[in-house]
């Protein structure tokens with residue numbers, strides 16, 4: 001089960017110490033490995049959030065890491081974690097579609113504020129802070145109208161979704177738009193608490209960077225997947241959720257009509273993007289999309305996974321939707337590409353790596369069903385009218 005990276009000849013220390021918050025998690029742990037591979041010393045600050053790490057410290061946390069079990073909501077933990085550090089990768093966050101409000105804001109927004117305050121108040125000689133933002137900060141993706149060209153969508157009204165109209169309409173002629181890659185200039189304003197907290201984190205960081213002169217970079221990740229994606233947290237990661245269902249002989253539940261699309265990026269590519277902006281001064285003060293630039297329809301993803309797992313299970317499309325969810329979001333990655341970023345892992349290959357890893361994790365229990373019932377009870381998921389019954393958009 002172990003997949004430690006302690007292989008080959010040790011790389012000599014080049015004097016750099018990195019702090020990776022959330023370093024036990026999916027993205028953080030791959031950043032840890034990339035940093036160790038460069039010969040950096042690495043400290044992790046992670047509270048081993050129970051929802052994500054049901055069995056305590058995961059065995060993929062490399063033995064060479066200076067592991068601080070602590071909480072980003074505690075100043076004393078930041079003081080310990082930041083001492084002697086050159087570069088921070090701030091990945092720790094509370095994520096997904098949980099019904100909590102205060103916890104998102106305290107872990108994500110307040111936690112980031114404490115980090116910035118601690119660095120400033122202690123005058124710590126940090127060389128750079130790289131922070132995990134998210135494509136969730138966008139209100140909707142970018143679209144093209146056949147007549148009026150490029151426009152940025154806005155959140156679809158619940159009444160429109162309830163009438164099974166899932167399109168994003170042109171604001172000028174109301175025709176359905178075609179999704180196109182979304183660039184960093186798209187308006188922010190994602191309408192859920194997670195999105196609000198990620199936007200807070202990003203704006204706090206960028207503004208603080210400007211006022212203190214400390215180099216900062218915010219990376220807006222697309223949907224990230226790969227080995228070490230928590231099987232215990234059923235709220236995040238569509239691939240993990242679908243696989244859990246399929247592995248238990250159950251159909252993945254696909255919202256809307258299954259043609260909503262996402263940009264699915266392999267975790268190794270996200271870790272490389274972090275290393276790239278850590279090194280490149282041209283990134284300083286910037287906000288960058290990190291993704292593949294390719295759209296995958298969620299219904300097709302469910303079928304692809306069923307195929308790869310060798311189970312002939314079609315997705316279930318009950319005509320439900322989650323208010324505030326984007327219809328389509330594909331990252332325009334040209335800004336980061338201009339600094340040399342190229343995602344190298346094709347979806348089929350990345351899914352292969354992920355499924356190989358799942359195979360090493362023993363029996364996958366059926367967590368998703370219970371989570372879904374909880375969400376339903378709290379009305380996070382709503383049911384649409386059958387297509388064509390209710391008309392018009394609100």
Ligand SMILES: NC(=O)c1ccc[n+]([C@@H]2O[C@H](COP(=O)([O-])OP(=O)(O)OC[C@H]3O[C@@H](n4cnc5c(N)ncnc54)[C@H](O)[C@@H]3O)[C@@H](O)[C@H]2O)c1
Pocket residue numbers: 021022023024025026027028045046047048049050052053070071072073090091092093094095107132133134135220221222223224225229230236237
């Ligand atoms: N996975 C994605 O698709 C995705 C997409 C966009 C942005 N992001 C962002 O990337 C970052 C990493 O996400 P991930 O997918 O690796 O998530 P993850 O849940 O696998 O990892 C997050 C880690 O943070 C730790 N953590 C949570 N609360 C903490 C707290 N209060 N104090 C200290 N540590 C805490 C958890 O224990 C976990 O190890 C997050 O900031 C997330 O918002 C992720």
Ligand SMILES: [Zn+2]
Pocket residue numbers: 145146147148149170171172173174175
């Ligand atoms: Zn139009």
